[in-house]
Amino acid sequence: MPATLTINGQSIEARDGWSLFDHAEALGIDVPTSCRKQGKCRECMVEVVEGLSALSPHTDPERHLKGNFRLSCQTRVLAGSGHVRCHTMRRGQMRIERHAVGFSDRALPLDPAVTRDGHRILIDGVEVERSTAPILGLAMDLGTTTVVLRLFDLETGDLLADTSFENPQRFGGAEVMARIAYDTDHPGRLLLRTLAGYLSHAIEKFPVDPKSIYELVVVGNSTMRDLFFRQSVHSIGQSPYRSITEIEMEAGKRATTSLTQTGLRSLLPIHPRARVYGAPIISGHVGADAAAAMLAVDLAHETRRVAIMDIGTNTELIVGNRDRILAASCPAGPAFEGGAIACGMPALEGAIESVAIDDKGCFHLGIIGDQKPEGICGSGLIASLSELLRTGRMNDLGRFDRDRLDHDDSRITLFRGDAGSGDVFLLERDVNELAQAKGANVAGLHVVFSRYGIDFSDIDVFYLAGGFGRHIDVEAAKRIGLVPNLPTEKFIQAGNLAIEGATMALLSKTKRQELEDVVRRVEHCRLETDPHFFDFFVEGCQFKPMEGIPCAR
Numbered sequence: 001m002p003a004t005l006t007i008n009g010q011s012i013e014a015r016d017g018w019s020l021f022d023h024a025e026a027l028g029i030d031v032p033t034s035c036r037k038q039g040k041c042r043e044c045m046v047e048v049v050e051g052l053s054a055l056s057p058h059t060d061p062e063r064h065l066k067g068n069f070r071l072s073c074q075t076r077v078l079a080g081s082g083h084v085r086c087h088t089m090r091r092g093q094m095r096i097e098r099h100a101v102g103f104s105d106r107a108l109p110l111d112p113a114v115t116r117d118g119h120r121i122l123i124d125g126v127e128v129e130r131s132t133a134p135i136l137g138l139a140m141d142l143g144t145t146t147v148v149l150r151l152f153d154l155e156t157g158d159l160l161a162d163t164s165f166e167n168p169q170r171f172g173g174a175e176v177m178a179r180i181a182y183d184t185d186h187p188g189r190l191l192l193r194t195l196a197g198y199l200s201h202a203i204e205k206f207p208v209d210p211k212s213i214y215e216l217v218v219v220g221n222s223t224m225r226d227l228f229f230r231q232s233v234h235s236i237g238q239s240p241y242r243s244i245t246e247i248e249m250e251a252g253k254r255a256t257t258s259l260t261q262t263g264l265r266s267l268l269p270i271h272p273r274a275r276v277y278g279a280p281i282i283s284g285h286v287g288a289d290a291a292a293a294m295l296a297v298d299l300a301h302e303t304r305r306v307a308i309m310d311i312g313t314n315t316e317l318i319v320g321n322r323d324r325i326l327a328a329s330c331p332a333g334p335a336f337e338g339g340a341i342a343c344g345m346p347a348l349e350g351a352i353e354s355v356a357i358d359d360k361g362c363f364h365l366g367i368i369g370d371q372k373p374e375g376i377c378g379s380g381l382i383a384s385l386s387e388l389l390r391t392g393r394m395n396d397l398g399r400f401d402r403d404r405l406d407h408d409d410s411r412i413t414l415f416r417g418d419a420g421s422g423d424v425f426l427l428e429r430d431v432n433e434l435a436q437a438k439g440a441n442v443a444g445l446h447v448v449f450s451r452y453g454i455d456f457s458d459i460d461v462f463y464l465a466g467g468f469g470r471h472i473d474v475e476a477a478k479r480i481g482l483v484p485n486l487p488t489e490k491f492i493q494a495g496n497l498a499i500e501g502a503t504m505a506l507l508s509k510t511k512r513q514e515l516e517d518v519v520r521r522v523e524h525c526r527l528e529t530d531p532h533f534f535d536f537f538v539e540g541c542q543f544k545p546m547e548g549i550p551c552a553r
Contacts, residue, residue: 007020007086017076019074019075019274041197042190046166049068053082056126059074069180075106094141100496106501108157109507110156113509113512121214129215129273134155139505142159142225145313145337147166148496149159154506169227171194177237192228203268210270211271213268214275216263219291219292221290221316222288226260239385241526245258261276262274282327282519289498291515294519297506299325300321300322309463311441312332313333314330315329319449324510325518327522328444328529335436336434338376338378341381341430346377349369350375356387361391389479435542438539440540442536447533457548462491465494465495465497466496473494475488478545
């Protein structure tokens, strides 16, 4: 019986001599490519999640890949039965936060850097083209896990289109330190070239001439931004964890940590003389995405005490108002995005996103796409831990009640598949991974609030930013101590603040200058230098509500 191949959830009988790319085409799945299956562009990556041993050996064009990643044009299913399951790196059904809740409808000042004088198109008054075509611009949130693009008419401020996709650089590692190591060890800027290929395909699918795009504003964490602008990221991976732009600014070699380059140098199909602007970073791993979030909530003019927390592989935390701003990054790792978890997965269709346990001990699951569960994503993990804690199936140290376990006292099963196959479950080691990720976030909160000299209760508004923050159950997050135990009405699940800030910087020179100014006022808290960090971390690994800070007064 021939092997079965499943790509992006669609199955086909494997055919002799066909590559994974060929099978994907037969299924109608769009696989990114610029070289049409020659193995040169390295864009047609897939991640194999089952049946890796049933595939042909790696070829020379795949030597840059490690782990479960393969080039689909180079990989074939070997003869024999079995099941191979994989997915492309542009999964259209992945839930990616493209907007910020309550911010998109605001009236913004329209004074872009790109203007028109008759047929002349100018960038800051300098002519770059003569054309009667529209003047367009792009805003991009370049995340470690996902990428969001927005296309605007710079003469009207209208949003024309947007798109998002999974960051294809994941073959270099799931978090920034792994990407830094990969970029250092592999010459040729493979991470940049792969991303540029995916971005080019996304831009070319917009219903406009890409050559009418005259400016791109990029925000992202320090590593993602610097990789995009061909900067060495080695210094970000070494203590004291600083971007080369910070080092140069301190040495008097530059006036800002922002970066610029031409459209031609960006490897994108936009106008070759377009300006690509990388927004300024704050410091260390607190990058331009955090800076953009400050712009989005108007922190420079805020009179209330505000906290912004974007939970992810590298959680960013900002606390303050117009009088004083502190910021820190918390190295949480990939657990909250499903990484390092036995049944973990991104927020795709089939992911468990909510869990409730009734009085009879039955599990009630919310599934993205209302289909059979395949795994559990970050919001589902938080809900699971909260319910296990609430019902006594787990104690505050993350240990399971042995009387309620199954499968040789090793796991708690959330969903039972057919004939023991396809179960979705949690192991104690999964809980340990989540405990350490949570501990890093809690330590960051304690250090920053202690340094500011305020208690959690002194915060007026607590923004939960990003896709994870947008979709978690706040009550569940409070119960396990992921966020402070504040009144629920103080929390705003704001969504993608970074893309809102990038949009403002694209459409308004005034707002862009405000962004440049506000980052200079931020005090960066280096968590690893705080003498109490380890104590805060150990305390934060416990699953209990996060109460006040003893030293706040």
